[in-house]
Amino acid sequence: MRAVAVIGVGKTAFGVLPDRDLRSLAVEAGQKALADAGGAPGQVQSFFLGNFAGPSFTGQNHLAPYISTALGIKDVPATRVEAACASSGSAFYHAWLEVAAGITDIAMAVGVEKMTSQPTPRVTEILAAAGDCTGEIRAGSTFASLFAMIARRHMYEFGTRREDLSAVAVKNHANGALNPEAHMRKVITLEQAMAGKPIAEPLNLYDCSLVSDGAAAVILAPLDRAGEFAKQAVRVLGVAQASDFVALDQKEDITTFPAVRRAGEKACRMAGIQAREVDFAELHDCFTIAEIIATEDLGFVARGEGGRYASAGCTALTGERPVNPSGGLKSKGHPVGATGVAQICELVTQIRGEAGARQVRRHSLGLAENLGGSGATCVVSVLGSV
Amino acid sequence: MRAGTVYTETVIYSAPEAFVADVPYQTAIVTLDGGGRVTARIAGERVAIGDRVTEVDAREGVPFFRKTS
Numbered sequence A: 001m002r003a004v005a006v007i008g009v010g011k012t013a014f015g016v017l018p019d020r021d022l023r024s025l026a027v028e029a030g031q032k033a034l035a036d037a038g039g040a041p042g043q044v045q046s047f048f049l050g051n052f053a054g055p056s057f058t059g060q061n062h063l064a065p066y067i068s069t070a071l072g073i074k075d076v077p078a079t080r081v082e083a084a085c086a087s088s089g090s091a092f093y094h095a096w097l098e099v100a101a102g103i104t105d106i107a108m109a110v111g112v113e114k115m116t117s118q119p120t121p122r123v124t125e126i127l128a129a130a131g132d133c134t135g136e137i138r139a140g141s142t143f144a145s146l147f148a149m150i151a152r153r154h155m156y157e158f159g160t161r162r163e164d165l166s167a168v169a170v171k172n173h174a175n176g177a178l179n180p181e182a183h184m185r186k187v188i189t190l191e192q193a194m195a196g197k198p199i200a201e202p203l204n205l206y207d208c209s210l211v212s213d214g215a216a217a218v219i220l221a222p223l224d225r226a227g228e229f230a231k232q233a234v235r236v237l238g239v240a241q242a243s244d245f246v247a248l249d250q251k252e253d254i255t256t257f258p259a260v261r262r263a264g265e266k267a268c269r270m271a272g273i274q275a276r277e278v279d280f281a282e283l284h285d286c287f288t289i290a291e292i293i294a295t296e297d298l299g300f301v302a303r304g305e306g307g308r309y310a311s312a313g314c315t316a317l318t319g320e321r322p323v324n325p326s327g328g329l330k331s332k333g334h335p336v337g338a339t340g341v342a343q344i345c346e347l348v349t350q351i352r353g354e355a356g357a358r359q360v361r362r363h364s365l366g367l368a369e370n371l372g373g374s375g376a377t378c379v380v381s382v383l384g385s386v
Numbered sequence B: 001m002r003a004g005t006v007y008t009e010t011v012i013y014s015a016p017e018a019f020v021a022d023v024p025y026q027t028a029i030v031t032l033d034g035g036g037r038v039t040a041r042i043a044g045e046r047v048a049i050g051d052r053v054t055e056v057d058a059r060e061g062v063p064f065f066r067k068t069s
Helices: A020-038 A054-058 A065-070 A087-101 A122-130 A144-156 A161-178 A190-194 A223-228 A256-269 A288-297 A306-311 A336-352 B015-020
Strands: A004-011 A044-049 A078-081 A108-114 A199-200 A214-222 A232-242 A280-283 A367-370 A378-383 B002-014 B024-033 B035-044 B052-059 B064-066
Touching: A004 A020, A004 A087, A004 A223, A004 A336, A020 A054, A020 A065, A020 A108, A020 A214, A044 A087, A044 A336, A054 A108, A065 A078, A078 A087, A087 A214, A087 A232, A087 A336, A087 A367, A087 A378, A108 A232, A108 A336, A108 B015, A122 A144, A122 B015, A144 A199, A144 A288, A144 B002, A144 B024, A161 A190, A161 A306, A199 B002, A214 A223, A214 A336, A214 B035, A232 A256, A232 A336, A256 A288, A256 A367, A256 A378, A280 A336, A288 A306, A288 A367, A336 A367, A336 A378, B002 B035, B035 B052
Parallel strands: A044 A078, A044 A108, A280 A367, B035 B064
Antiparallel strands: A004 A214, A004 A232, A108 A214, A232 A378, A367 A378, B002 B024, B002 B052, B024 B035, B052 B064
């Protein structure tokens, strides 16, 4: 396996973008990544697109070449990857795999989702298709309700409190307010976060990530070619993908995500580190409880301690290990298929020291965790300064 | 009819298109006495983790459970 580096990153602003279609968002992100790298479309030898539900949201299918050709990337393999909310984490994993294996030198991974052209009940229905449509979804489950059931059980078993969930929302909104590309740049108080309108008990509006439009792109190259490009290369030290049951009711224990544990252990082993050694992390806070459990499953804290860890401020921008300096899915936004690559963009931006007001103090080693569905896919990536 | 214990539950206020008319409604994962788990709708009184429930109906393949009296 060859050492691999990220040589370019680019993303659009996330938000409700009524004037933008799916392709124009993906093209903007790809062009920004090429400009960042100082590269040309003709240098890209393989193209991966992470997208969850473009056909359902927009009617357009066959999306990978639809976007790669618009970027001027022609003739090369163009492949769409779908793994619910982990679609572009998986696209990144597959792009990395090709470069590490020596099959491809320059690979691009793009993530995109255009969600806001549909009314909320339709969005809820499209997202629910990432669950088991023959069981839990037929019974009326939504994604919020699946994570609500996870939260209930976590509260029951470990004494996690309502305010612990809200502490995650308050912290991520505070970080997102410092991110010029975030969807919702709004500071909220603990009182506001606790009093949001109910979505699926015990989760309220402020426990849920946002429905957003947006795209993100990264370009990968072998580390020994990184010097040909414009920016400081950031090394991909470890990447791993793992899977689990799609239906929540098939899992032995819903208060932990085995796919997060497995992908985390494997990525850290590849990087030659313990998860606790990372300086900061971008974790998949689709719902506040998911960030709490991720800190446990990755080994930042012991089982059941994630809620108190968040409330104690350990994951704040100035805490011992900042989590979601970007604002996370909660505040930066969650265009589902774009999220995994957007997390990689944030790691690279932080590691380069280019994150401005939201820059973390120690930034040589970062970890991203991208979760699909209620835990059926997980991709964990560890990036570090060269 | 099957019986079991509530493993976890939620009350849904923001529903997919097909369920908007039912809001708010409760769903639960029930650990069945014979083994295995199922995601069910809860009929009648609200239930909590640990409550005993009995299957009372099945509509279009969806089991409905009610708190055991």
